[in-house]
Amino acid sequence: MSIRIGILGYGNLGRGVECAIKHNPDMELVGVFTRRAPETVKILTETAKVYSVDDAEKMKDQIDVMILCGGSATDLPEQTPKYAQWFNVVDSFDTHKRIPEHFANVDKAASENGHVGIISVGWDPGMFSLNRMYANAILTNGKDYTFWGKGVSQGHSDAIRRIKGVKDGKQYTIPVEAALEAVRSGKNPELTTREKHTRECFVVAEEGADLARIENEIKTMPNYFDEYDTTVHFISEEELKRDHSGIPHGGFVIRTGKTGWNDENSHVIEYSLKLDSNPEFTSSVIVAYARAAYRMNQEGQKGCKTVFDVAPAYLSALSGEELRKHLL
Amino acid sequence: MSIRIGILGYGNLGRGVECAIKHNPDMELVGVFTRRAPETVKILTETAKVYSVDDAEKMKDQIDVMILCGGSATDLPEQTPKYAQWFNVVDSFDTHKRIPEHFANVDKAASENGHVGIISVGWDPGMFSLNRMYANAILTNGKDYTFWGKGVSQGHSDAIRRIKGVKDGKQYTIPVEAALEAVRSGKNPELTTREKHTRECFVVAEEGADLARIENEIKTMPNYFDEYDTTVHFISEEELKRDHSGIPHGGFVIRTGKTGWNDENSHVIEYSLKLDSNPEFTSSVIVAYARAAYRMNQEGQKGCKTVFDVAPAYLSALSGEELRKHLL
Numbered sequence: 001m002s003i004r005i006g007i008l009g010y011g012n013l014g015r016g017v018e019c020a021i022k023h024n025p026d027m028e029l030v031g032v033f034t035r036r037a038p039e040t041v042k043i044l045t046e047t048a049k050v051y052s053v054d055d056a057e058k059m060k061d062q063i064d065v066m067i068l069c070g071g072s073a074t075d076l077p078e079q080t081p082k083y084a085q086w087f088n089v090v091d092s093f094d095t096h097k098r099i100p101e102h103f104a105n106v107d108k109a110a111s112e113n114g115h116v117g118i119i120s121v122g123w124d125p126g127m128f129s130l131n132r133m134y135a136n137a138i139l140t141n142g143k144d145y146t147f148w149g150k151g152v153s154q155g156h157s158d159a160i161r162r163i164k165g166v167k168d169g170k171q172y173t174i175p176v177e178a179a180l181e182a183v184r185s186g187k188n189p190e191l192t193t194r195e196k197h198t199r200e201c202f203v204v205a206e207e208g209a210d211l212a213r214i215e216n217e218i219k220t221m222p223n224y225f226d227e228y229d230t231t232v233h234f235i236s237e238e239e240l241k242r243d244h245s246g247i248p249h250g251g252f253v254i255r256t257g258k259t260g261w262n263d264e265n266s267h268v269i270e271y272s273l274k275l276d277s278n279p280e281f282t283s284s285v286i287v288a289y290a291r292a293a294y295r296m297n298q299e300g301q302k303g304c305k306t307v308f309d310v311a312p313a314y315l316s317a318l319s320g321e322e323l324r325k326h327l328l
Numbered sequence: 329m330s331i332r333i334g335i336l337g338y339g340n341l342g343r344g345v346e347c348a349i350k351h352n353p354d355m356e357l358v359g360v361f362t363r364r365a366p367e368t369v370k371i372l373t374e375t376a377k378v379y380s381v382d383d384a385e386k387m388k389d390q391i392d393v394m395i396l397c398g399g400s401a402t403d404l405p406e407q408t409p410k411y412a413q414w415f416n417v418v419d420s421f422d423t424h425k426r427i428p429e430h431f432a433n434v435d436k437a438a439s440e441n442g443h444v445g446i447i448s449v450g451w452d453p454g455m456f457s458l459n460r461m462y463a464n465a466i467l468t469n470g471k472d473y474t475f476w477g478k479g480v481s482q483g484h485s486d487a488i489r490r491i492k493g494v495k496d497g498k499q500y501t502i503p504v505e506a507a508l509e510a511v512r513s514g515k516n517p518e519l520t521t522r523e524k525h526t527r528e529c530f531v532v533a534e535e536g537a538d539l540a541r542i543e544n545e546i547k548t549m550p551n552y553f554d555e556y557d558t559t560v561h562f563i564s565e566e567e568l569k570r571d572h573s574g575i576p577h578g579g580f581v582i583r584t585g586k587t588g589w590n591d592e593n594s595h596v597i598e599y600s601l602k603l604d605s606n607p608e609f610t611s612s613v614i615v616a617y618a619r620a621a622y623r624m625n626q627e628g629q630k631g632c633k634t635v636f637d638v639a640p641a642y643l644s645a646l647s648g649e650e651l652r653k654h655l656l
Binding site: 138308309320325 | 344347350351372424427428448453455457458459460461462464465466468469512587588589593594595596597598600601602604605608609611612613616619634635636638639640643644645648649652653656
């Protein structure tokens with residue numbers, strides 16, 4: 001029997017989850033739950049239905065795992081504990097500072113109702129966190145580095161679009177190759193924000209807008225751009241659509257460390273991602289963890305978990321025997 | 329209280345484990361168990377003792393985890409099940425074909441006696457396996473590639489040394505950069521053995537030996553070299569000692585795959601290791617899994633496990649709260 005999945009929220013992430021379910025034959029999409037009028041939402045899966053979020057509770061016996069695809073700012077802090085009452089849940093909560101509070105809330109709701117809730121799933125937090133953790137456990141005497149990109153930062157793109165005279169824009173975060181090489185060499189460099197990443201902006205200006213002012217406002221914007229070397233390109237709306245409509249991302253997690261009685265040997269562990277579609281990759285990770293949530297719950301586990309708490313085998317559709325045979 | 333560790337077998341791996349324990353303050357080396365006469369074995373840890381393997385059973389209440397540092401050919405198939413009667417155990421068994429049988433034997437002994445036995449720990453099998461598994465669970469529609477090196481292959485170095493007229497020698501396995509690049513590009517190439525790796529040999533010949541014959545015997549040696557492009561350098565004994573006494577290794581695990589409703593987006597997941605000392609890195613992985621074996625057993629778990637079955641958090645000396653705060 002398939003694992004029956006619900007999707008709550010149908011933006012880029014929700015659509016990515018829908019696509020990922022198609023790639024996992026042991027799973028089945030039962031329904032998409034939306035705050036919009038259900039009849040206005042068109043989904044891709046012919047065998048699934050669109051429901052109002054208000055009908056979610058009624059579906060609690062028809063869905064094994066509810067995947068929460070809302071935003072971290074306001075949706076998930078409320079939704080994940082709420083739906084953990086009725087379902088096993090997985091979310092991609094990524095507001096780092098609020099993780100302890102979110103974990104506690106989800107843990108309470110999930111534990112009291114006998115469900116598993118896996119939070120902060122994706123690639124960062126998610127696979128990057130896992131790789132930092134494994135590398136730290138192995139090389140206890142070492143140093144961590146995380147680089148992001150090349151990829152689109154939604155937050156920075158939004159910040160550009162809020163500037164007066166800007167019609168549209170896209171921002172790429174780019175890791176500095178020389179910094180990556182210094183890290184890989186095992187030199188343990190101390191790197192400033194400016195030395196690690198550059199920012200490149202593609203901006204569509206409104207007709208007659210003061211380009212010099214826009215460029216200056218971008219480059220000096222506190223928190224977003226002022227600590228980086230930023231390049232600004234003004235392009236046409238057609239060029240933006242043609243060349244910059246994707247949502248690529250990726251990055252590097254590197255740990256270098258020493259072993260030996262006198263720390264005489266150096267080692268480099270590197271994990272990297274190069275992603276055409278940030279939301280589709282994130283969704284693919286989430287769907288694997290939905291399988292884990294279901295199985296852990298079937299075994300009687302409950303409460304809030306993160307990627308650190310989930311034994312890898314739970315993510316795979318293969319049996320233990322098959323895993324040992326083909327992947328060990 | 330520290331986790332009390334025993335080491336059985338004191339070669340490169342056993343010494344690596346000893347060094348790794350020094351880097352993990354929550355662990356303590358109690359003793360090294362050897363088949364040699366104990367008084368002939370000098371260890372580095374002043375607070376630990378050397379014992380005969382025959383005294384291991386008597387120490388079963390003084391040791392939490394026995395780390396088995398023997399070879400996979402003949403030692404571990406016998407030792408791991410045997411010592412799993414008395415201890416939680418970890419080994420680095422790497423004879424791939426015999427893993428199902430080894431797993432079953434260790435599982436029986438460990439289960440019957442209430443211990444945890446974690447087998448096939450290290451980097452391949454081990455961290456490479458884990459990365460293959462995670463990447464397969466995420467990108468279900470994709471292709472796996474593993475490259476090894478640049479690094480010393482003990483098996484190939486031994487094969488060279490068995491040739492008549494060879495006094496000493498060292499063999500490096502080297503991944504072909506063009507093949508790596510083709511894989512990273514997402515082209516899903518089908519690669520032959522010859523296209524993936526080259527082999528480079530540094531050979532010290534006996535005086536008056538026929539160098540051309542030695543070179544030919546190496547390059548045409550079935551299974552070891554005939555399917556590869558091999559380079560042979562004849563060097564002096566001093567050069568070998570000066571430039572080739574280390575045991576570096578490493579490699580790359582790459583999975584490329586597609587997502588999207590019509591498989592329109594490509595992704596690359598890459599994990600790589602660059603290791604100055606193969607045995608010391610392997611040992612560092614093993615020691616982290618010794619912590620896991622101890623903790624899982626403390627929670628009442630028993631039986632044989634592999635890296636697939638161990639939730640990542642068990643490997644770390646940090647608490648769940650600290651992990652979520654610092655590494656998620």
